[in-house]
Amino acid sequence: MILVAFVIYSRNGRGHLIPLNLKGALKIGLGAWLGFFAIGMVLWGINTV
DSSP states (O other): OHHHHHHHHHHTTOOOOOOOOHHHHHHHHHHHHHHHHHHHHHHHHHHHO
16 A cells, blocks of 8 residues: 555655664654653553552
8 A cells, every 4th residue: 555655656746765764763763662661651550559
């Protein structure tokens, strides 16, 4: 599905791939992990009280 969307947008002059930035991906991944950890702590705290 993503490939089909990319082909259609490329034909219309809109689609382009962004280069993979490892530093940015790690930063986003760390932020997401911390967010899920915080949500887990809150849910655990609510359920143990």
